[in-house]
Amino acid sequence: MNPSPTEIKLDQRSRDLRKLIVQAIAGGRRGHIGSAFSLVEMLRVLYDDVLRYDAKNPSWPQRDRCILSKGHGCLALYALLVDKGFFPASELEKFCKADGILGGHPEAHKVPGVEASTGSLGHGLAIGVGMALNARIEKSDYRVFVIVSDGESQEGSTWEAALCAAKHKLAHLTVLVDYNKQQSYGTIAEVLNLEPFADKWRSFGFAVTEANGHNVEELRAALKKTPLDPQKPTAIICHTVKGKGISFCEGNLSWHHKTKVTDEEVKALFAELEAR
C-alpha cells in the first residue's frame, strides 16, 4: 500500500525547494508557511515535468499558463521560479521588504513568471478560464493550470468559474486543488465542509482524479493523463498536509500564517530540512 500524504518521506529535491522557502522566511520573518509547504510537490511536478515555459522569456506566447489562485501559497511558487531561473535567489531575502519584488501575495507586474496577481481567494480560476478561451480563439495549443486551495473552494466565484469552464469544454484547463483540509480557523470539515469534494467538481462538469499531493510519481502520472476527458476540464484533488516536511508545522494552525518568526524558529526549520 502506498504511503499516505502524512507518511510519505520527502526526497532531497523536495527538501531543497523547501529550503528556498525558508530562505525567504528568514528574510521576511513571516509568511503563509503551512500553506506553501503543502503545495511544493504540486508545483515541483508542474515545473519539472509538465509546463512548457522559457524562464528567460516569461511572456513567451506559446508557454503554458500556470496561475496560483491560492496566492497566499506564493512562497512555494517563488521557490520554483528561483529554482528555474526566472529571477535570482537574492530576491528571496527581500521577501515582504520595501525594496523587494516578492510580496506576501504574488503580483504579475512585479514577479517574472507570475501570470496573475492573486491573494484574495476565488479569482484565479475565472482568469484561467479567460486565458483558456483565448487559446481556443487563437487556435494556440498552450494549456492552462490553476491551483486553488480547499478554503478557496468555499468561494462562490470559484464555482461560477467551474460552471463556465465546463460549459466551454475547456479540456486544456486543469485545476489542481490543494486539499490540505485545514483553513485558518480550523479544519475544513468543521469550518465549512466541502465533502463530497470530488463529487462536487464532478457534478460541475469536470473530469476528476485524486492523488497524494506529496507523492511525486503519483502527481506526475495524474498530470500526464490530462486531459482526462477530451470534452471536459480536469480537476485533480491533491491530498496534502499543511506544513508538510516540518514536524512542528504539520497540521499546526499557528503556522498557517506566521509573523515575527524568530532566529530559533528559522534555525529549527533549516535543521528539520537538513536531517534525514
Next chain:
Amino acid sequence: MRQTCINMVYELAKQDPRVVFVGSDLGVGTLKQFKAEMPDRYYMEGVSEQNIVGMAAGLALEGKVVYFNTIATFITRRCFEQVVIDLCLHNVPVRLIGSGGGMVYAPLGPTHLAIEDIAIFRTLPNMTIVAPADANEMRRFMSVSVNHPGPIYIRLGKGGDPIVTPDDQQFAIGKTYQLREGNEALIISTGICAKAALDAAASLTGTGVLHVPTIKPLDTEAILAAASKACVVVTVEEHTLPGGFGSAIAELVLEAGLKPRFKRIGIPDVFPDQYGSQASLMERYDITADNLTKTIQQLWAAS
C-alpha cells in the same frame, strides 16, 4: 444609447480581431449578427458576473479587448473586488458597459438603481469612467474606445435621450466639451444631465455649460480654465452627492484655490423611496433645469 453602444461593439469587432463581447443574461437575440458572424468572440455566460469579470481579465491579459455588458449595479456592486483586482490592478483593456446608469430602472427599485457607481469607481487607480450625453456622443466615444489602455466603465443612459452634442464634436477620452458659452455662471454636467444644464442655461444670461463625459480622469485643465472665469459654479449629476461627480469637481476647484459660489445638484444620501420613472425620480430629487436655474439665480444673488 445602449443600442448604439452595443451595435458599435459589433462594428468594432468586425474591424478588429481583438474585440470580444461578453454578456451575462441579456435579452434574447442580443447582437444576433455578431454571434452568427464571429461566434468565437461572442459569449453569453449567465448570471455569474464575478466569473465574467475574471474571465474578461484573462482574455485581456492575453491581448483581447473585452466589452462586457450587464446591468450597471451588478458590475459596480457585486463585482467590485473583481473590478479592483482583476481589472484595475492588472490594468487590462476591459470595457464595462453598465446598463441603466442612474435612475433608468426606477420601476425596478433600489436593487437596480446605479446611483453610487461613479463614487465607487472613481476611487480605483487605472479606471476610466465615461458617461456620454447622448447616442451620438456614445458612437463617437465607442469608436475611440478600442485602443485605450486599461479598464473603462461606460455609463449608459436610458435610450432615446435627446441629442444635445454637436455632430462635429471629435470625441477624445479625458476631454471636456463646452456646449454653451457664458462667463458669469457655469454649469458642469456629466452624462445625460447635459440636457437639463443646457435648458437651464438657455433661460439665463451669461451661463455656460461644460459637459464632462470623462469623469475619470478629469480634464483638470479645461475644468479649471472654465471655472476660473465664473463667479457661480453648479454641478449636476444623476448620482448621489456623497463622493460623486460634483464631489470630484469640488475637490478640484477648491484645491486650485478658486472660490466661486458653488453648489452640487444630485441625489441626496438616501435610497430612492418611489418607483415611477427616471423622469419622475429626477423631479423628486430636483435634478431639473428649473432647479438649476433657481439655484444659479440664488447663488448669483448671494454673491
